[in-house]
Amino acid sequence: MAYDASNEAAAGSLMTIKILVAGGFGAGKTTLVGSVSEILPLRTEETLTERSEMVDSLYGVEQKSTTTVAMDFGRITIRKDLVVYLFGTPGQQRFWFIWDDLSYGALGAVVMADERRLADCFPSVDYFEAKSLPFVVAVNCFEGMRHHSLESITQALNLAPDVPVIACDARRRDSSRDVLVALAEHAIARHQGRRAA
Amino acid sequence: MTAVQPSDREWLDEDAGPIVRPYALTGGLTRPSGQRFDLLDMVGVIRGPAEDTLHLAPEQAEVLERCQIPAPLVDLAAGMNLPVGVIRILVSDLRERGLVTIHRAQPAGVGDLKILQEVADGLRRI
Numbered sequence: 001m002a003y004d005a006s007n008e009a010a011a012g013s014l015m016t017i018k019i020l021v022a023g024g025f026g027a028g029k030t031t032l033v034g035s036v037s038e039i040l041p042l043r044t045e046e047t048l049t050e051r052s053e054m055v056d057s058l059y060g061v062e063q064k065s066t067t068t069v070a071m072d073f074g075r076i077t078i079r080k081d082l083v084v085y086l087f088g089t090p091g092q093q094r095f096w097f098i099w100d101d102l103s104y105g106a107l108g109a110v111v112m113a114d115e116r117r118l119a120d121c122f123p124s125v126d127y128f129e130a131k132s133l134p135f136v137v138a139v140n141c142f143e144g145m146r147h148h149s150l151e152s153i154t155q156a157l158n159l160a161p162d163v164p165v166i167a168c169d170a171r172r173r174d175s176s177r178d179v180l181v182a183l184a185e186h187a188i189a190r191h192q193g194r195r196a197a
Numbered sequence: 198m199t200a201v202q203p204s205d206r207e208w209l210d211e212d213a214g215p216i217v218r219p220y221a222l223t224g225g226l227t228r229p230s231g232q233r234f235d236l237l238d239m240v241g242v243i244r245g246p247a248e249d250t251l252h253l254a255p256e257q258a259e260v261l262e263r264c265q266i267p268a269p270l271v272d273l274a275a276g277m278n279l280p281v282g283v284i285r286i287l288v289s290d291l292r293e294r295g296l297v298t299i300h301r302a303q304p305a306g307v308g309d310l311k312i313l314q315e316v317a318d319g320l321r322r323i
Binding site: 078084085101181192 | 237267269271274275302303307310312313315317
């Protein structure tokens with residue numbers, strides 16, 4: 001079998017950065033990935049079966065008839081050999097086996113929050129805290145709806161004071177971009193804090 | 198048996214998913230062989246002595262075409278519009294035939310301040 005050294009070099013020169021997008025059912029993960037990705041997001045959605053309907057509460061998201069059971073995937077090229085990959089993953093605890101794979105070596109995570117169902121974020125927040133992975137909470141404001149101040153969300157989710165909580169409209173590219181920038185800046189701050197400590 | 202009625206067509210749109218079931222693309226294989234690989238692992242063609250590629254499925258031939266420059270597994274899935282699970286099987290089969298290699302993805306530089314800064318700046322520009 002011939003061995004191709006040039007291929008090896010090419011494979012080694014592409015740097016890939018992973019960012020996870022987590023959160024409850026219907027919180028806007030698919031929308032956020034779709035609004036910033038340069039490729040059509042890869043998406044596996046399946047209709048809820050009777051069994052999972054009992055598990056996934058539909059309160060507040062009656063309009064949504066399917067749930068993402070696998071993941072959304074998007075790509076942002078920073079430069080030719082530095083590419084950010086976004087992985088939207090379901091938030092429920094029973095999907096944590098996917099996260100273990102995805103979170104390895106990840107830059108950080110965005111936890112999408114729906115104000116009407118804040119408790120849906122708890123599993124995601126718990127997970128990233130336990131993994132010490134930098135994360136931000138993005139409050140997806142559907143139709144500009146805002147019921148709580150961002151401070152009260154920090155309290156409700158019992159977040160460390162340095163965890164950024166950002167209001168966003170996941171349908172808008174600039175708004176989703178700001179969330180990702182905030183995450184990168186938070187990761188930098190954490191990195192610097194750790195070095196200073 | 199009757200022919201497909203025009204009214205059936207509305208069922209065969211994009212939302213309905215592919216008409217060809219995934220296992221038909223994998224020669225009936227339902228799980229990948231060998232060592233498991235990550236979504237970001239890079240798949241690259243091994244340029245060996247002219248290999249008999251006539252027996253490959255068209256999708257596998259396309260994988261080889263797309264991996265002339267090594268590509269992450271997940272990019273193949275996106276580019277070919279096939280589920281990641283199907284690509285995993287096609288690629289692991291190609292690996293067994295000695296036609297591709299898989300390079301483990303390096304979790305790049307998330308401990309490297311310079312890279313993080315570059316990512317932050319890059320994201321600001323999109």
